[in-house]
Structures are given as C-alpha cells and as structure tokens.
Amino acid sequence: MTVVVLETAIIVILLLLVVVLLYYLLRVQQRNSKLEREFFLIDSKMKHLQLESLESRLDPHLFKNILNSIQSHAYQTYFALDKMAGVLDYVLYDSQKKLVSPREEHQFALSLIEINKIKISPLFQLNVKNKIAANEILYDQNLLAPLISIDLIENAFKHADLQSADSFISILFEIKGGSFHLMVSNKTSPKNALKKNHSGFGLESLHKRLEIIYKEHYRLERFVENDVYIAHLKINLDDFKAKMHFTG
Secondary structure (H helix, E strand, C coil), X not given: CHHHHHHHHHHHHHHHHHHHHHHHHHHHHHXXXXXXXXXXXXXXXXXXXXXXHHHHHHHHHHHHHHHHHHHHCHHHHHHHHHHHHHHHHHXXXXXXXXXXXXXXXXXXXXXXXXXXXXXXXXXXXXXXXXXXXCCCHHHHCCCECCCCCHHHHHHHHHHECCCCCCCEEEEEEEEECCEEEEEEEEEECCCCCCCCCCCCHHHHHHHHHHHHHHHHHEEEEEEEECCEEEEEEEEEHHHHHHHHHHHC
C-alpha cells in the first residue's frame, strides 16, 4: 500500500512539474511573440522613415536635371515649361501618395522624356514604345510607387553617346502577365563619364525604394551587351496586389 501511495505521489509531483513547465513555456512564447511584434513595429517605422527620406531627396535631383535640360536649349523653353508644369503637378501632389496607377506614372514618364528631348538633336534616334492594352485592368489601379521610372530614364539620357551616328535610346512600357515592365536601353559612350558628387545616388535610392516597397515582387536587371546598356525593371503587380489585400 505504501508503494502505491509513493508511486501516486511521484506521479502527482511529475504532473505538477509538467504543468509548471508548460506554464513557463507558455509565458516565454507569449513574451517572444510580444518582442517579435514590437520588433516588427520598430522595423516598419524605420523602413517608413527611410523611404520618406529617400523620396524627399528625389525631387531636387529631378529638378536639377530638368533645369539643366531647359538651360541648354533656351529656344525651346516655352515647350519645356509647358511639360514641366505637368511634371511639377505630379511631383508636388501625386508623388505624395504612397501608390499611383501605372497610367499616372506612364504619363509622367512621357512628359519627362519630352523634356529630356531638348538635350538631343532632332536626328537622334529616340524610340518610345507603349505595349499596354487599352482595356488593361491593372493600368488604372494604384499599385506603382510614384516616380519609380525617373532614374532609369534620366540615366539613359545622361550616359548615352549623343554624338555617335548609330547612337540611340529606346524606352519600352509594358504590362504583361500581371507585371509592369520598364525597359530602357542606350548606346554607351566610349568616353569615361565624369564623376560627380552624389553620382549614382539615383539608382542606389531606386534599389532601396523597390526593396522596401515591393520586396520579392520586383526584379531590376542592369547589364551591358555589345556596347548597349540595358536596364529592365519588372514589378509583379498581381502578387503585390494580393499581398496588399492579405495584409490589409
């Protein structure tokens, strides 16, 4: 009888130990979950502040390039200022939104291209293609970060060999398979580009913005092939849209 009582007491003690261990394990898990939530909030705030800092530095960079273009060809100032008025509206108002539609970004990019055309000769080969169907649903949905096309387009006009007879700039806008594509290519110059202060900031900030906003839902490829510099930005709008709905 004593053995049975002893065994029962041992079992009860073991059960109590298991309950206590489970209790502490639960408390640890709750504390870890709380720490994870707090870390996520801090991380989100840091990324938000970082993104705002990057976006705030884009506007002066854009205006400097635009003003340089206008100054280089004063006789086209009226036309350029007319286009710049639309660009300013977009930068001052639409760019303050977290997301805009591909249509809005596309129209902004076309105005930006028109302003940059002041730099080049009328004989220069500039090809701008639009492969976005008129009935494309994604075209009018707010899924693109504003000003996302600036750096690739500005970079082409900055580094293209404008003097070469076979030089060119080609820009393609496309929505295909639920993804937005911007492909920019230009003939590279054999001359070494002059290094300037803050040179390369635009593309660096573009990478950071894409990483913060789209994470795994984008791809940016840049490479040189047969003296042609090619930049291809692909943003998976369908997956990004699904993620927004899930997290929202």
